Amino acid sequence: MTDSVLPNMKQLLLQFLPLDEDRKMEMEVWFSFSAKVLVYPELQKLSDQMHQGMFRAAQFVIQELQKQGMPRKGMDAEIETERLYALVDGLAIHMLMQPERLTVQKVENVIEQHLSMLCQA
Numbered sequence: 001m002t003d004s005v006l007p008n009m010k011q012l013l014l015q016f017l018p019l020d021e022d023r024k025m026e027m028e029v030w031f032s033f034s035a036k037v038l039v040y041p042e043l044q045k046l047s048d049q050m051h052q053g054m055f056r057a058a059q060f061v062i063q064e065l066q067k068q069g070m071p072r073k074g075m076d077a078e079i080e081t082e083r084l085y086a087l088v089d090g091l092a093i094h095m096l097m098q099p100e101r102l103t104v105q106k107v108e109n110v111i112e113q114h115l116s117m118l119c120q121a
Contacts, residue, residue, distance in 0.1 A: 005068050006115050009061045013111050016054050016088050018095050019104050027096050058085040062118070070119045080118060087114055 018024035030050070037047045059081045065071045071080075091110065095102045 005064065005070065006112070006119070009064060009115055010108070010111050012057060012061065013084075013088050014108065016057065017092050017107060019107070024096065027092055031093075031096065054088060055081070055085050058082075058088065061115070065115075065118060072118060072120050075118060084114070084118075087111075 015023075018027040033043070034047065037043045061084060062071075062077050062081045066077060071077075087110070091102070091107055095107060
């Protein structure tokens with residue numbers, strides 16, 4: 001187990017969050033697109049592909065923790081993948097909709113704490 005696993009996994013997950021102006025703009029476009037998917041079902045396939053990217057990142061993090069022998073005893077990888085995916089997705093929405101409440105530092109702390117909670121003490 002290396003000391004860089006959790007920081008590296010944290011950095012990977014942070015790439016999906018609107019932490020700077022470029023990613024904020026990307027997220028705004030994504031939300032506009034997502035709204036259109038509700039009206040134009042032909043866009044669903046592309047939407048699914050985009051969601052799969054974030055899901056696969058969460059899955060990779062959980063698998064990497066497992067490879068390194070880091071997860072807490074009894075961790076359900078499938079459930080934790082869903083939770084991590086939901087956490088990152090939810091943080092992205094909240095950062096965009098309530099930027100005054102969620103600072104970059106707070107979001108980084110949430111991700112870091114969640115990753116730590118997935119691991120053995």
